[in-house]
Amino acid sequence: MSREWLRKRKKDPFYKQAKVEGYNSRAAYKLMELNERLSLFSAGSKVLDLGAAPGGWSQFALEVVGQRGLVVAVDLVPFSGVKGVEFVQGDIEAASTIEEILRFSNEFDCVLSDAAPHLSGNRNLDLGRALALNWAVLKISVVLLRKGGSTVVKMFRGDELIELKEGFSDRFRRVEEIKPRSSVTKSNEIYVAFRGFLGWQED
Numbered sequence: 088m089s090r091e092w093l094r095k096r097k098k099d100p101f102y103k104q105a106k107v108e109g110y111n112s113r114a115a116y117k118l119m120e121l122n123e124r125l126s127l128f129s130a131g132s133k134v135l136d137l138g139a140a141p142g143g144w145s146q147f148a149l150e151v152v153g154q155r156g157l158v159v160a161v162d163l164v165p166f167s168g169v170k171g172v173e174f175v176q177g178d179i180e181a182a183s184t185i186e187e188i189l190r191f192s193n194e195f196d197c198v199l200s201d202a203a204p205h206l207s208g209n210r211n212l213d214l215g216r217a218l219a220l221n222w223a224v225l226k227i228s229v230v231l232l233r234k235g236g237s238t239v240v241k242m243f244r245g246d247e248l249i250e251l252k253e254g255f256s257d258r259f260r261r262v263e264e265i266k267p268r269s270s271v272t273k274s275n276e277i278y279v280a281f282r283g284f285l286g287w288q289e290d
């Protein structure tokens with residue numbers, strides 16, 4: 088983290104708001120907007136949050152789903168301060184991680200992924216890694232979503248985004264791209280919502 092990055096972050100209104108409101112990350116506001124616009128989950132829903140650390144999305148999801156609901160968070164690294172969230176430490180791309188998640192449910196209403204690979208600076212390499220990661224998220228989704236459920240992933244603009252959308256569009260009723268207000272305008276990042284899961288089919 089450079090000094091410049093730290094200086095910009097301190098000035099960021101969403102960073103300040105997250106501090107005041109007790110969210111572990113400013114990313115919580117992205118999920119608030121995504122849920123407001125897309126109605127992904129509500130009280131009693133089961134939510135799977137992939138690439139969840141440091142936990143802002145899980146915190147917000149838990150507030151919405153409440154005690155009757157379930158939030159399962161997955162990340163390579165553990166995080167603290169989110170009581171009530173079930174945590175699986177593991178790699179989204181590893182088969183063993185699905186086994187762990189299955190201990191909690193096989194019928195999630197919503198699968199979220201804010202996961203991003205560690206960026207190398209090489210655009211092609213980074214886009215390829217992001218595609219592989221999101222391909223794994225969608226593979227998990229078609230196994231663990233209930234019929235009618237939704238998946239939202241973070242992706243970067245480019246041919247890989249088109250490939251991802253085409254690869255899974257026949258499994259969902261609607262696929263759309265969304266750029267939340269709290270997503271840094273200059274960044275290439277975009278969220279893709281796959282909604283209305285049509286049900287499990289063998290490949």
Ligand SMILES: C[S@@+](CC[C@H](N)C(=O)[O-])C[C@H]1O[C@@H](n2cnc3c(N)ncnc32)[C@H](O)[C@@H]1O
Binds near residue numbers: 115163177205
């Ligand atoms: C931008 S952060 C997520 C922020 C989170 N949504 C929040 O609200 O605080 C991305 C996370 O993805 C995780 N991640 C990246 N690749 C992963 C993988 N293959 N398996 C599991 N987690 C991964 C990283 O460890 C990191 O914590």
